[in-house]
Amino acid sequence: MSEGEKSDGISRRGLLVGGGLAGLGVAVGFASAPRDSAPGAVTAADTSTVPFYGLHQAGIATTVQDFLTFAAFDLNETASSTDLRDVLNSWSSAAALMTRGESLGFPTNNYDIPVDSGEAWGRPASALTVTIGYGASLYRDHPQLGLSAPALLKDLPAFTGDDIDATISNGDIAVQVCANDPQVAFHAVHTLARLGSGIVALRYTQLGFGRTSSVNAQQESARNLLGFKDGTNNLRSNAESEFKHHVWVGRDASAPYMVAGTYLIARKIRTRLESWSNAPLSLQEETIGRFKVTGAPLSGTNENDTPDLGALDGSGNQIIPSSAHIRLAAPGSNGGAKILRRGYGFSEGLDATTGEISCGLYFICFTSKPESFIKIQENLALNDALNNYTQHVSSTVIACPGGLSRGFGWGDQLFGR
Amino acid sequence: MSEGEKSDGISRRGLLVGGGLAGLGVAVGFASAPRDSAPGAVTAADTSTVPFYGLHQAGIATTVQDFLTFAAFDLNETASSTDLRDVLNSWSSAAALMTRGESLGFPTNNYDIPVDSGEAWGRPASALTVTIGYGASLYRDHPQLGLSAPALLKDLPAFTGDDIDATISNGDIAVQVCANDPQVAFHAVHTLARLGSGIVALRYTQLGFGRTSSVNAQQESARNLLGFKDGTNNLRSNAESEFKHHVWVGRDASAPYMVAGTYLIARKIRTRLESWSNAPLSLQEETIGRFKVTGAPLSGTNENDTPDLGALDGSGNQIIPSSAHIRLAAPGSNGGAKILRRGYGFSEGLDATTGEISCGLYFICFTSKPESFIKIQENLALNDALNNYTQHVSSTVIACPGGLSRGFGWGDQLFGR
Numbered sequence: 069m070s071e072g073e074k075s076d077g078i079s080r081r082g083l084l085v086g087g088g089l090a091g092l093g094v095a096v097g098f099a100s101a102p103r104d105s106a107p108g109a110v111t112a113a114d115t116s117t118v119p120f121y122g123l124h125q126a127g128i129a130t131t132v133q134d135f136l137t138f139a140a141f142d143l144n145e146t147a148s149s150t151d152l153r154d155v156l157n158s159w160s161s162a163a164a165l166m167t168r169g170e171s172l173g174f175p176t177n178n179y180d181i182p183v184d185s186g187e188a189w190g191r192p193a194s195a196l197t198v199t200i201g202y203g204a205s206l207y208r209d210h211p212q213l214g215l216s217a218p219a220l221l222k223d224l225p226a227f228t229g230d231d232i233d234a235t236i237s238n239g240d241i242a243v244q245v246c247a248n249d250p251q252v253a254f255h256a257v258h259t260l261a262r263l264g265s266g267i268v269a270l271r272y273t274q275l276g277f278g279r280t281s282s283v284n285a286q287q288e289s290a291r292n293l294l295g296f297k298d299g300t301n302n303l304r305s306n307a308e309s310e311f312k313h314h315v316w317v318g319r320d321a322s323a324p325y326m327v328a329g330t331y332l333i334a335r336k337i338r339t340r341l342e343s344w345s346n347a348p349l350s351l352q353e354e355t356i357g358r359f360k361v362t363g364a365p366l367s368g369t370n371e372n373d374t375p376d377l378g379a380l381d382g383s384g385n386q387i388i389p390s391s392a393h394i395r396l397a398a399p400g401s402n403g404g405a406k407i408l409r410r411g412y413g414f415s416e417g418l419d420a421t422t423g424e425i426s427c428g429l430y431f432i433c434f435t436s437k438p439e440s441f442i443k444i445q446e447n448l449a450l451n452d453a454l455n456n457y458t459q460h461v462s463s464t465v466i467a468c469p470g471g472l473s474r475g476f477g478w479g480d481q482l483f484g485r
Numbered sequence: 486m487s488e489g490e491k492s493d494g495i496s497r498r499g500l501l502v503g504g505g506l507a508g509l510g511v512a513v514g515f516a517s518a519p520r521d522s523a524p525g526a527v528t529a530a531d532t533s534t535v536p537f538y539g540l541h542q543a544g545i546a547t548t549v550q551d552f553l554t555f556a557a558f559d560l561n562e563t564a565s566s567t568d569l570r571d572v573l574n575s576w577s578s579a580a581a582l583m584t585r586g587e588s589l590g591f592p593t594n595n596y597d598i599p600v601d602s603g604e605a606w607g608r609p610a611s612a613l614t615v616t617i618g619y620g621a622s623l624y625r626d627h628p629q630l631g632l633s634a635p636a637l638l639k640d641l642p643a644f645t646g647d648d649i650d651a652t653i654s655n656g657d658i659a660v661q662v663c664a665n666d667p668q669v670a671f672h673a674v675h676t677l678a679r680l681g682s683g684i685v686a687l688r689y690t691q692l693g694f695g696r697t698s699s700v701n702a703q704q705e706s707a708r709n710l711l712g713f714k715d716g717t718n719n720l721r722s723n724a725e726s727e728f729k730h731h732v733w734v735g736r737d738a739s740a741p742y743m744v745a746g747t748y749l750i751a752r753k754i755r756t757r758l759e760s761w762s763n764a765p766l767s768l769q770e771e772t773i774g775r776f777k778v779t780g781a782p783l784s785g786t787n788e789n790d791t792p793d794l795g796a797l798d799g800s801g802n803q804i805i806p807s808s809a810h811i812r813l814a815a816p817g818s819n820g821g822a823k824i825l826r827r828g829y830g831f832s833e834g835l836d837a838t839t840g841e842i843s844c845g846l847y848f849i850c851f852t853s854k855p856e857s858f859i860k861i862q863e864n865l866a867l868n869d870a871l872n873n874y875t876q877h878v879s880s881t882v883i884a885c886p887g888g889l890s891r892g893f894g895w896g897d898q899l900f901g902r
Binding site: 137174175177178179180181182184185186187188189190191236250251254257258261262265269270271272273274275277278288290291292293294295296341342345346347348349350352353360361413415416417418423424425427 | 554591592594595596597598599601602603604605606607608653667668671674675678679682686687688689690691692694695705707708709710711712713758759762763764765766767769770777778830832833834835840841842844
């Protein structure tokens with residue numbers, strides 16, 4: 069299907085589905101008027117777009133945007149496979165429009181419910197990406213769907229020191245929505261929630277700002293809320309063989325749609341901000357294993373120097389301590405396991421128990437084998453000096469299918485057609 | 486004092502104050518190395534700066550930035566006027582540096598606690614502003630300070646329909662921190678909290694994104710989370726006589742520092758997002774009194790058309806309904822009362838009681854007479870059709886002093902010197 073056929077294609081695929089969407093009271097024939105043709109553009113708007121269709125989903129190996137809204141949904145118990153297929157197809161159609169910076173439609177009839185809630189009108193695409201994945205509970209708790217789970221999809225085990233809140237963990241379906249304008253990301257999640265109404269219900273959302281990783285050399289490292297450069301040693305999208313091995317699923321007989329897909333793991337990690345900020349510089353640096361100002365490993369002088377885990381000081385002590393975060397997370401400490409990190413900072417008011425700002429890292433990573441993350445996290449959970457300042461409070465793993473071809477929806481992909 | 490003397494000035498004013506700052510374990514001789522000389526600059530960084538010193542505080546009539554962190558602090562019961570003076574002076578010195586995009590200092594001794602927590606290193610000024618104000622409780626509950634309250638400073642009355650949470654309302658001291666990078670705003674609040682540690686404690690913080698107002702013609706109107714253009718009829722900073730009358734305090738014998746100051750009122754207003762988004766277009770437009778796509782008043786055709794509150798349709802009915810938000814908020818409906826609006830959208834996870842995204846408007850306005858806001862809000866609370874979709878959950882009023890001259894700190898200003 070060519071792009072020119074998009075509107076027909078959308079209505080042909082029946083966006084006006086059962087109970088949920090009928091609540092919108094309108095035939096969802098998305099108009100594709102450019103969203104930024106509506107006046108009210110904000111300053112410093114980012115008109116860049118990230119292609120929605122392709123071999124892989126966007127939002128994984130693509131340039132990391134500045135803002136995150138992560139949202140998980142649970143499927144209603146009574147929903148049928150047709151209900152879910154229709155919702156998912158409506159989501160991918162809407163995501164394709166929104167990621168191009170287009171409106172779902174301007175109102176034409178005063179007595180209709182607006183198809184597009186409008187809070188992103190006047191704002192360009194802002195590099196919006198919408199990345200979907202399915203949790204183990206979708207398969208386990210909804211046998212009426214007739215779906216079998218990807219073989220590697222399992223909820224994460226409990227790690228030493230975890231204090232997990234199940235209500236902000238996992239979920240039947242989740243989306244990682246990223247953009248360079250948080251209101252554009254908000255609108256995308258709001259839109260998915262509206263399109264899914266009656267079939268899926270929001271389980272939790274998580275906002276993030278201040279990307280802590282980059283995936284290509286064009287983006288400099290950013291500092292996380294600990295004040296340290298983060299993601300320096302991340303996988304780089306030009307390292308194709310590494311991505312093929314560590315990120316992209318090759319073939320999965322149990323779930324064919326996982327080809328060129330990946331697993332997303334999210335962990336909400338609260339930071340004890342004042343304990344950390346009031347730790348002496350040397351202690352902070354030994355905890356991380358890097359210099360704070362330059363980001364260089366303690367064994368080196370430049371940010372991109374490879375950490376020398378064997379380096380000893382004049383007294384024969386390890387220069388990068390045995391409990392340093394970067395040592396324990398390093399591939400060499402975990403049988404070669406590598407993951408693609410893509411996390412964000414978060415801040416959300418006061419922590420009533422400590423009187424401090426409630427904040428931390430919403431850690432997100434992608435891996436072709438959740439076992440890789442588990443291996444690294446088991447090591448970190450037991451030994452990482454950073455555990456003195458952090459607390460993991462959520463745990464999510466979802467199976468992210470491969471990318472979509474034009475004319476094909478997420479529902480078609482999941483259920484086959 | 487010239488800018489070149491700033492570092493001396495800071496140490497001379499004794500930033501190393503009693504219990505709280507001693508906890509930092511360092512002499513706070515702020516270095517003024519440019520913060521963006523540290524590597525790690527993020528993309529699309531905003532290098533613009535807003536002058537900290539001047540007749541008025543920044544962050545009121547200055548261009549509205551994209552992000553807010555509002556933070557309120559309470560003074561410890563045992564704190565003396567000297568304690569508070571020192572904290573406030575350290576805050577204004579730090580704010581002056583941070584708003585220039587400078588670091589509070591890079592670490593020089595490994596065993597010292599870093600003066601600057603570092604999460605804004607590599608990020609430019611991003612138009613940061615830090616605007617301070619004092620709540621009625623500062624004067625009422627801390628007689629040891631020997632301060633008398635500005636005559637017009639009183640906690641707001643209860644309005645019809647209010648459901649106020651006192652823990653996120655008012656506060657002895659509050660700061661409105663705005664920037665075009667939320668991590669820069671985060672860092673500023675974090676820094677103030679550290680500098681005040683032991684003397685003041687955080688009471689609450691509120692994040693906002695998506696400015697809903699502009700204060701000058703260079704900024705187009707933005708849409709709020711209702712999908713409507715907001716702030717169209719706001720006061721404009723080039724309307725000097727209006728600012729003089731409606732925003733800036735002229736003279737206050739009870740508190741001389743209020744000259745050229747103002748009162749900040751903040752109201753956290755939750756939105757029932759799905760009820761709103763699923764209301765027909767005509768109902769949304771009659772509720773606001775404007776067309777959704779264009780932002781024009783229902784009596785006009787262009788966004789900036791003056792609403793004609795007397796306009797009737799062919800049947801003799803008011804075109805802008807009697808319960809329309811813009812009618813009830815209009816100066817003509819409130820004895821000429823005008824306020825300067827400067828609010829932000831907020832979104833903060835799931836509302837467990839509704840299953841919807843918990844979001845809305847963090848309304849902020851500035852007024853020379855809180856009575857103006859009270860008059861407008863009494864009218865809105867009783868009659869505004871928008872009340873069907875909103876709930877006010879916090880209420881804050883603070884007295885914001887006039888701007889500072891170089892070499893003069895907020896403590897000096899409040900206590901005199």
